[in-house]
Amino acid sequence: MTATELPAEVAGPRFEGRRGRWVGASVPRHEDPRLLTGRGRFVDDITLPGMLHAGFVRATVAHGHLTGVDLTATRAVSGVVAAFDAGDLALGDVVALLDRPAEEFTPTxxxxxxxxxxxxxxxxxxIVIARDPYAVEDGIEAAVVACDPLAAVVDEPSALAAATTVHDGAPDNVLLDVSMFDTPGVDEGFAEAAGDGPEGSSTRGGCVVEVTTRSGRQNALPLETRGAVASWDARDDQLLVQTCTQVPHQVRTMVARCLGVPERTVRVTVPDMGGGFGQKCVVGREEIAVAAVARRLHRPVKWIEDRREALTAGFLAREQHYDTRAAFDADGRITALAVDVVCDMGAYSCYPFTAGIEPLMASAEMPSVYRVPAYRVRGRAITTNKAPTAPYRGVSRPQYVTAIERVMEKAARALDLDPVELRRRNVITEFPYTGVNAVTYDPGTYRESLDLAEETLRSEGWFGARDGGDRHLGIGFCCFSERTGYGSEAFAKRRMTVVPGFDLSEIRMDTTGAVVVTSGTMNHGQSHETTFAQIVADRLGIDVARVKLRQGDTERIAYGWGTFASRSVTIGGSAVALASERLGELLCRIAAHLLETRPENVAMDGSGGVIVVDDPARRLSYEDIADVAYLRSHLLPKDVEPTLTATASFDVPGDGTFSNATHAVVVEVDPGTGQVRILRYVCVEDCGVVIHPQVVDGQCRGGIAQGIAGALFEEVTYDEHGEPSAASFIDYLVPTATEIPDVSITHLETPCAFTENGAKGAGEGGTIGAPAAVLNAVNDALRHTGVELDTTPIHPATVLDALEGTP
Amino acid sequence: MKPAAFTYHRAHDVADAVALLTDLAAAGEDPKVIAGGQSLMPMMNFRLARPTALVDLGPLRRVPSMTAISERDGTLTLGALVTHHAVETATLSPDWAVLSRTMRWVGHRPIRSRGTVAGSLVHGDATAEWCLLALLLDAVVVAEGPAGRREIPAGELFHGFYATAVDPDEVVVEVRFTRPSPHAALTEFARRHGDFAIVDAAVALDVEGSAVRGGRVVLGGVAPAPVRVPEAEAALAGEAGDDRWAAVADAAVAAIDPPDDGGTTAAYRRRLTRTLVTDACREAAGGIP
Amino acid sequence: MNDPHLLTLHVNGTEHEVVVEPRRTLADVLRHDLHLTGTHVGCEHGVCGACTAHLDHAPVRACLVFAVQAEGADVRTVESLDHDGELSDLQQAFTDHHALQCGFCTPGFLMLAEGVLAESPDASREELREALSANLCRCTGYQTIVDAVCATAASRREKIS
Structure with a gap:
């Protein structure tokens, strides 16, 4: 094992509060060497002896009664080994529940x-099983599926009209209908702002703004599609499911339940993952089917989703509609907010989050970074004949932030105020702040990020360029916060029956002083192998190269909730830190005994050993201590058990912690084509203590790219029969290096007071801020036209219509 | 997304390729020629194309004429296996430089490594840059079939949606461009760089001194096949300048009847046409004294 | 013939004999017959570029080449870039600039960039950006990939001069 070399500018001891030698430094990523040399191990890289391949016969109509599945011809295809329909496999259904009354929630x-x-x-x-994926497709083609088609429910109006019902249990096509808040003062706020308030009301002269925002259906689109390899091990009496999932323990639970077997007989492991972004944080029915078939055939079976399947039948996201009204007083202070949210969740509730996740998220957090005194909200999840949805990076926040940021822009216009100034008058500046939504916001830099983002563009001359030139330039802002590190208390408020929150870590030092640490989180690109090692290395005073992270194995990790909702470093990183500290205490305790001094007279020396405080020359290295802990345990203190192992759990108390940011964007719209070009993108963000600056920057930039994709490019539409429009990358427009601009990032740092490392989550913010910032900038560029756009993605044709005054 | 099964046959020369195509068809197969495969293979992977036999022209890369690029007597001849990338990096005289300049619009670099000029023409996509260039520069496609060689002028090549005059038993041998044009340009609009254009426009200006005598205006994406727009061409003659280009663009917009499809309206295609024809005229006129 | 073909493929300087159906793509043969799993498959229709490899020194989409077409050609994959685990300058630049997160697109970007740099060593940042728009990355937002390739181009130019 070689020592890790630090870049020159960060080398040397840097103990500042919770920071150490490693935390705060952009150390070389542990993941990189294997991924750069083609030696990573992704699920499709796995080959097992005797392995078969699986694929799925899929519905070609959006809605219909299944009257017959004939696999006779399929089974006769050369290379096909077996084929099964639902009746053959007789598996349980995937059901996700909320602890809510029937009038609020209907499960699927x-x-x-x-x-x-x-x-x-x-x-x-x-499901078709064959000797190779080519023969699988031959077999799929030969299947005959008979279906009595029904009318397809493909949009919100047809769902709410309920002439056709997707699920018998939900005759109105509504899976969730919750009015989470209706606080006092909403009607009064609107009345006063509209000038209908009581005589002498001080708020006359304000305004009421209304905005209807819509966002298109998107695909989270990890570049690695979903996939699984399942194999039956008779000796272990266990099914091994190697799958690319963000939530291995939840997959184990659902595989066991659908197969009707004890969880012990299912082991889920996760190889390298090519992204997930939320699409892989729900349990896929395909991975269950593959597991069932492997068990039945006693042969390894691999399924790799192809891109056409991923685009049309994978979990989608984002299609939402907000009717937002807000009242402002004459000074530009918001006095009331009323919102109706409708989220098109597609055909089924996902496990474990349910179809409620999006409207409940929006309802709980809609007031965003602003001091909203009165709030009313209704959130609905509707079901349609479209591919079901999973909580994609950001989870409703890109949408509700867009809604409220559009409100701010419209109010600024109505009141003839600068939109940044209007935000300044409303943004939360004193912390902790408990909002009208009963959420307590921990300290952040809402106002500071806004000021700095504006100042950056001002100092670069963009405002002058916009106002002075003859180009169609627009400047847009988005100020937002993002709850990260939801603990079980915060999730319980959503009334899920499966309540994520805590994380566990076990740390073990071996006889050579090397460390293996586990986490229930699940790296899929976020660099946990590096950042968690930094945390451990600092807590134990060892080189970061001596720490190996293990994740994604239900046999190795007692339980975990995986990675989503920017929870990994906040919660998982805290558990890892606590376990490391406990191991440190254990090392010290053994060392004190061996050095024949009082326990309080020893300390870790920051370089892999324990010293006697009042006689630092007396020292034991961790190897010395490990030697005793394992190989000469008779020398241990009587009350210390052999081996060097410690465990810890961590849960975030209360409402969690809020990262925040302001995004500022300059766009130019092309009067010849309507194309929107981003000329400048500035992100000022605060995710607390930054463990690894490059990694945080990378999360921001990648998130922003996905947000821009949603604002300007990507959409899955459906025709009236429910046929999806985008079955290939020709039609699903993932932006490339020429569409995504360089992004300048500035970090502010408000350490979180209740996570172990002071860190807040950094995974989703970019995606949350970009759509609103881009939309606002485009509207600014169109300000002379009188047209305002409130739907994403923005099509160039729509921009051109606005510029040319065509309705 | 795995192709359906097919039999694979390597052609060792053009005659061999033609014989294979003829024999396979006679045996009831549905054979197809593959050269670069950059249009065919995506369609096969989606099983939208499912030839039962492929005749691979790959070995013909050893035949020098098949990959040759030669200029002579006002004609530029490209062997049938010349790739987009070969044209992009070739040193061509100003008469033909528009070809090299246009190649950056053809897919992306790795596609241009394999994709061939002839393959693109035979595929006949309505927005394919090569199809526009063929009409712009009076290309002649030389195809060999069981009855021997024949020459197909570009004006007779495109029969509509992905349909061309090259018969299934014919193999393209070379493509000749016969209309040198030092004042020519192609430009296009797509949502992302490298995508199929929504609309593309090519303009060639016939210049005498500093006056434009006439020329060509070709559009893609406004009809099932790429089209010349005589009405716009008629407006080209006269003094070069933005007023002229605006008149050309107006004439082009008035002449076309573009489709409403792929989420793109006819009205938007018209607007793009106006912009792109104007831009292409400006760029083509760039070198006029 | 539809029956499997016996092919000789030259990959990363080694000769391999494989027996494959003609419909098998080069990407699948590299990954599943030769077990060179560094070349990834992301779309199988030539858009994402995760499968980019070199065929006779030019970057190509390995999903848009049948393996039978690659017989006799010099095939290079990401596995050829490092020297017994020691990263190449381009690979080192990728890690220095955090040009990869999940790493799935990375082999394709490396092979694309090597192809472009070999041909256009003097390309500007904007030219390199346009060339790199051939491939999709979902994690990085591309900026650090462009940074890494530009830095490699600059250091290679420096070495030559």
Whole structure:
């Protein structure tokens, strides 16, 4: 093992509060050497002896009664080994629940393979097993599926009209309908702002603004599609499911339940993952089917989703509609906010989050970074004949932030105020702040980030360029915060029956002083192998290269909730830190005994050993201590058990912690094509203590790229029959290096007071801020036209219509 | 996304390729020629194309004429296996430089490594840059079939949606461009760089001294096949300048009847046409004294 | 013939004999017949570029080449870039600039960049950006990939001069 070399500018001891030698430094990523040399191990890289390949016969109509699945011809295809439909496999359904009354929530039963009905184009109907993926497709082509088509419910109006019902249990096509807040003062606020308030009201002269915002259906689009390799091990009496998931323990639970077997007989492990972004934080029916078939055939079976499946039948996201009204007083202070949110969740509730996750998130957090005194909200999840949705990076926040940021812009216009100044008058500046939504916001830099972002563009001359030139330039801002590190208390408020929150870590030092630490989180690009090692290395005073992180193995990690909602470093990193400290205490305790001094008279020396405080020349290295802990345990203190192992759990108390940022964007719209070009992108963000600056920058930039994708490019539309429009990358427009601009990032740092490392989450912010900032900038560029755009993605044709005054 | 099964046949010369195509068809197969495969393979991977036999022209890369780029007597001849990338990096005289300049619009670098000029023409995509260039510069496609060689002028090549005059039993041998044009340009608009254009426009100006005598205006994405726009061409003659280009663009917009499809309206295609024809005229006129 | 073909492929300087159906793509043969799994498959229709490899020194989409077409050609994959685990300058630049997160697109970007740098050593940042727009990355937002390739181009130019 070689020592890790630090870049010159960060070398040397840097103990500042919770920071150490490693935390705060951009150390070389542990993940990189294997990924750069083609030696990573992704799920499709796994080959097992005798392995077969699986694929799915999928529905070609969006809605219909399944009247027959004939696999006779399929089974006769050369290379096909077996084919099964729902009746053959007889598996339990995937059901996700909320602890809410029937008038608020209706669950769906998502069968692993469609049974009586198909509910979206691409729904799996049968599984085909063959000797290679080519023969699998031959077999799929030979299947005959008979279906009595029904009218397809493909949009919000047709869902709410409920002439056709997607699920019998939800005759109105509404899976969740919750009015989470209706605080006093909402009607009064609107009345006063509209000039209808009581005589002498001080708030006359304000305004009421209304905005209807819509966001298109998107695909989170990890570049590695979903996939799994399942194999039966008779000796272990266990099914091994190697799958690319953000939530291995939840996959284990659902595989065991659908197969009707004890969880002990299912082991889920996760190899390298090519992204997830939330699409892989729900349990896929395909991974369950593959597991069932491997167990039945006693042969390893691999399924790799192809891109067409990923685009049409993978979990989608984002399609939401907000009707937002807000009242402002004459000084530009918001006095009331009323919102109606409708989220099109597609054909089924996802496990474990349910179809409620998006409207509940929006309802709980809609007031955003502003001091809203009165708030009313209704959130609904509707079901349609479209591919189901998963909580994609940001989870409703890109949408509700867009809604409220559009409100701020419109109010500024109505009151003839500068939009940044209007935000300044409303933004939360004193912390902790408990909002009208009963959420307590921990300290952040809302106002500071806004000021700095504005100042950056001002000093670069963009405002002058916009106002002085003949180009169509626009400047847009988005100020927002993002709850990260939801603990079980925060999730319990959403009334899930499966309540994520805590994380566990176990740390073990071996006889050579090397450390293996576990986490229930799940790296899929976020650099946990590096950042968690930094945390451990600082707590124990060892080289970061001596720390190996283990994740993604249900046998090795007692339990975990995986990685989503920017929880990994906040919660997982805290558990890892606590376990490290406990191991440090254990090392000290043994050392004190061996050095024959009082326990309080020893300390870790920051370089892999324990010293006697009043006689630092007396020292034991960790190897010395480990030697005793394992190989000469008779020398241990009587009350210390052999081995060097410690465990810890961590949960975030209360409402969690809030990262925040302001994004500022300059765009130019092309009067010849309507194309929007981003000329400048500034992000000022605060995620507390930065463990690894490059990694945080990378999360910001990658998130912003996905936010821009949602604002300007990507959308899955459906025709009136429920046929998806984007079955290839020709039609699903993932932006490239020429569409995504360079992004300048400035970090402010408000350490979190209740996570172990002072860190807040950094995974989602970029995606949250970009759509609103870009939309506001485009509207600013169109300010002379009188047209305002409130729908994403923005099509160039729409921009051109606005510029040319065509309705 | 795995292709359906097919039989694979390597052609060792053009005659061999033609014989293979003829024999396979006679045996009831549905054979197809593959050269670079950059249009065919995506369609095969989606199983939208499913030839039962492929005749690979790859070995013909050893035949020098098949990969040759030669200029002579006002004609530029490209062997049938010349790739987009070869044209991009070739040193061409000003008469043909528009070809090299246009290549950056053709897919991306790795596509241009394999994709061929002839393959693109035979595929006949309505927005393919080569199809526009063929009409712009009076290309002649030389195809060999069981009855021997024939020459297909670009004006007779495109029969509509992905349909061309090259018969299934014919193999393209070379493409000749016969209309040198030192004042020519192609420009296009797509949502992302490297995508198929929504609309593309090519303009060639016939210049005498500093006056424009006439020329060509070719559009892609406004009809099932790429089209010349005579009405716009008629407006080219006269003094070069923005007023002229605006008149050319107006004439082009008035002449076309573009489709409403792929989420793009006819009205938007018209607007793009106006912009792109103007831009292409400006760029083509760039070198006029 | 539809029956499997016996092919000789020259990959990373080594000769391999494989028996494959003609419909197998080069990407699949590299990954699953030769077990060179560094070349990734992301779309199988030539858009994402995760499978970019070199065929006779030019970057190509390995999903848009049938393996039978690659017989006789010099095939290079990401596995050829390092020297017994020691990173190449381009690979080192990728890690220095944090040009990879999940790493799935990385082999394709490395092979694309090597192809572009070999051909256009003097390319500007904007030219390199346009060339790199051939491939998709979902994690980085591309900026650090462009940074890494520009830095490599600059250091290679410096070495030559």
């Amino acid at each position: 039963a998502m069968p692993v393979l469609a049974k009586d009905k198909v509910r979206f184009v691409g729904e799996p109907v049968a």
